[in-house]
Amino acid sequence: MTTRNTKVMNRFDVTSRLIAKLKHEEAVIGGIGNTNFDLWAAGHRPQNFYMLGSMGLAFPIALGVALAQPDRRVFALEGDGSLLMQLGALSTIATLKPKNLIMVVMDNGIYQITGAQPTPAASVADIVAIAIGSGLANSAWAADEEDFERLVEAAMSAAEPHLIAVRIDDKPGVGTTRRDPVQIRERFMHGLGVREPL
Secondary structure, three states, rough: HHHHHHHEEOOOHHHHHHHHHHOOOOOOEEOOOOOHHHHHHOOOOOOOEEEEOOOOHHHHHHHHHHHHOOOOOEEEEEEHHHHHHOOHHHHHHHOOOOOOOEEEEEEOOOOOOOOEEEHHHHHHOHHHHHHHHOOOEEEEEEEOOHHHHHHHHHHHHHOOOOOEEEEEEOOOOOOOOOOOOHHHHHHHHHHOOOOOOO
């Protein structure tokens, strides 16, 4: 399936649908900008980590968490522009095969935060084809919201990495993440059970 066959969805709605499915202290790494703004607004929890100022690092950070805590399901939410800045992460994830990592790419075809310049995903780059070509066989476009939920459920019951791409609109994030890196880190580490609260 290509993006031409998918419904344009809303990032906050899709993120809210994902958060509603989390029942076992799953970790969620939110990429920079609107991706983590919507994660914050959809359901702030200690197991959420909100990226600040670093494009393309949600997948590598989520990989580290998935490897360090193999019994915890880990989600990474990333925009198409940020992922395109760090494509090497896909082949690294395919090589290491963490059984508990689920990646969600929010693809609106623009670098939204910096002025809506088009990304290569807007015209020539198919995120799912790139992921499959990098060795992530369980990669798919969500056709609509119900298909997104089905893909998430399938990934949560699998024992290999999955990538779900979602074609989204260009609406801005609903919330604004509190920009306190130390607090974000400490709350997340406590949420993962690796540090006592301050």
